Amino acid sequence: MTAAMTAVDPTDAYVGYLDCLADADEYAAIDVAIGLLDAGVPAERVLLDLVAPAQAEVGERWARNEWSVAQEHAATHISEQVVAAVAAHANPRPTGGRVVVACMDGEWHALPPRLVAEVLRLRGWQVTFLGASVPAAHLVSYLHRYDAHAVALACALPMRLPHAHRMIEACRRSDVPVVVGGRGFGADGRWARRLGVAWAPNAPAAAELIADERALRGVPPARLTHLADDEYASLVRRRGELIDSALADLRDRVPAARAYSPTQLDATVSDLGHIVDFLAAAVYVDDPSLFTEFVEWLSEILLSRGVPAGAVARPLDHFGVALRDFPRAGRVLALGRAALPAADR
Ligand code: B12
Known part of the structure; x- marks a missing residue:
């Protein structure tokens, strides 16, 4: 014991x-x-x-x-x-309406919203917990079928925010009020405000919001007019090409990368994918801090695993050149580069 x-x-x-x-x-x-x-x-x-x-x-x-x-x-x-x-x-018994709690599509962090679901249940709501990665269309048809009072959506990874936004909009179209939460919206919920959706920092705050339907519905609208420049959509279209060319560049310029095992190669492709996805998400919400926080996190993770210096700096430089016609993405990349610890520059 x-x-x-x-x-x-x-x-x-x-x-x-x-x-x-x-x-x-x-x-x-x-x-x-x-x-x-x-x-x-x-x-x-x-x-x-x-x-x-x-x-x-x-x-x-x-x-x-x-x-x-x-x-x-x-x-x-x-x-x-x-x-x-x-x-x-x-073993609480429900006295309130139905609240559906779910993870965004592609989001596998089911435990945080499960905690939220249990707290809502303890506070009398009839909770349906749908768990990890729920496709938007399935969630919406479920909300219709069960006449939900509200839906609580979880997102742990900021790179999933563009998907989160689509899912929030789909729920809204069925007129079910939405509250969101999880680390993916930023520690202070600033990216939820950008997407124009009610945000709760924790389970008790979510319970209070859900009990106050006016607050839940009375959120200022999304501020996403910057998306008219099409940078986000182009980045998504070019994702595969960007990852391939960054890998080739890394192998050209970082000698250790040429000797990577298949497992190390897989991990590198996955990290390059995350760099592109976090960059795209930062461009989506028009906030470079989403990317700089990620870059700091990634270089710490890689340094603690003995990955050679330059593993983050090099792809950032490569993307900077490949995306020279993307002014907003370029600015985000430059700030990301500046946020790297000295050991990784
Ligand atoms: C367990 C775990 C996993 C498990 C999840 C299993 C499960 N059943 O949940 C698995 C293995 C699947 C996983 C996968 C990954 N993970 Co993970 N994971 C975690 C870990 C260790 C714990 C998550 C957790 O339960 N936290 C505890 C909860 C209670 O804390 P919380 O999130 O802050 O929640 C509170 C509030 O945010 C809020 N809240 C949370 N959700 C919601 C929802 C609503 C509606 C509301 C209102 C409020 C709310 O209320 C909660 C309680 O007060 C975290 C570390 C961490 N610090 O959280 C990493 C973490 C989130 N994961 C991380 C990463 C990187 C990943 C992967 C990308 C790893 C990889 N290379 O594959 C994948 C991505 C998978 C995906 N696409 O979703 C990083 C994210 C870093 C970043 N920069 O964004 C973290 C932070 C780890 C780290 N320290 O680096 N992960």
Whole structure:
């Protein structure tokens, strides 16, 4: 048994609970959570003050290359089991209307909205949780069929924002109010404001918004007139060509890249794809900070995994040349280049 069983506060239980995740000890993790419930801690606090921060720490350990993907997956599975156990223990009965909670198309981070779904359930809403990557057309027909009071959409990755916008618009056309959340909208929700949609920083705030239909519907409209320059659409059309040419350029200019194994090549293609997708998303919302934050994150990830310096700088320079007729993308790339740590320039 890895965890202290006597904690009556999620904060005191946190370190022991993280040890359970580190040891992949599902039973001990569930015991910690149920122990807190039995000690009178509200289920909402167990979810938000224990499971959520522990899961964020899992991400930090993966990012620092301290935990493998397998350890992260094991820990995430345990968190899902703990959420299920807490939900079953609390077993609330709905008194309110139906709220549908779903991940945007292409979004696999289902645990954060699952926490939101359970908090809404605890607060009396009848919640349908549709889970990861729900195609827009299927979501909309589901909303029609069940006459939803509101839909809560999750996006963890800013590169998915253009898809998120299409999905938000599809829900709007069926007149169901939308609230969005997740890291993908920026820490302060600034990209949700750009897309003209109600945003909640966390589950309790989402519950308050959903209870206030006027606030949910009374959001200022999207500010996307810059899309008239067609840069975003052209970037999307050229995605494949940009990735191919950046890979060829990297192999020409960074000697270590010529000796990459097939696995390293796959990872490089995936990183180049992310660079193009984050660039396109920054152009979509017209905010270079979306890209500079990503570049800082990516170079930290690559440096902690021993990827040679230049692995980010080189593709940025290449895209800068390939996209010289794209003034907004060019500005974003230049700011991204400037945001790189000295070690990667
Ligand atoms: C687990 C995990 C995964 C799992 C998800 C499994 C699952 N069932 O959820 C898997 C393995 C699928 C995954 C995949 C990837 N992941 Co991941 N993942 C995570 C991790 C470790 C935990 C997510 C989590 O549960 N967080 C805990 C929740 C509670 O925190 P939260 O998101 O802040 O949520 C709160 C609020 O934001 C808000 N909220 C959240 N959602 C919603 C929704 C609504 C409607 C509302 C109102 C509010 C709201 O309320 C929550 C509670 O208060 C995070 C790290 C992290 N720090 O979060 C990385 C993280 C999000 N992943 C990341 C990445 C890069 C990826 C991949 C691209 C990796 C890859 N190379 O393939 C893929 C992308 C997959 C995809 N297309 O979606 C990065 C994103 C970085 C960035 N620059 O954007 C992170 C931050 C890891 C890191 N530290 O670098 N991931």
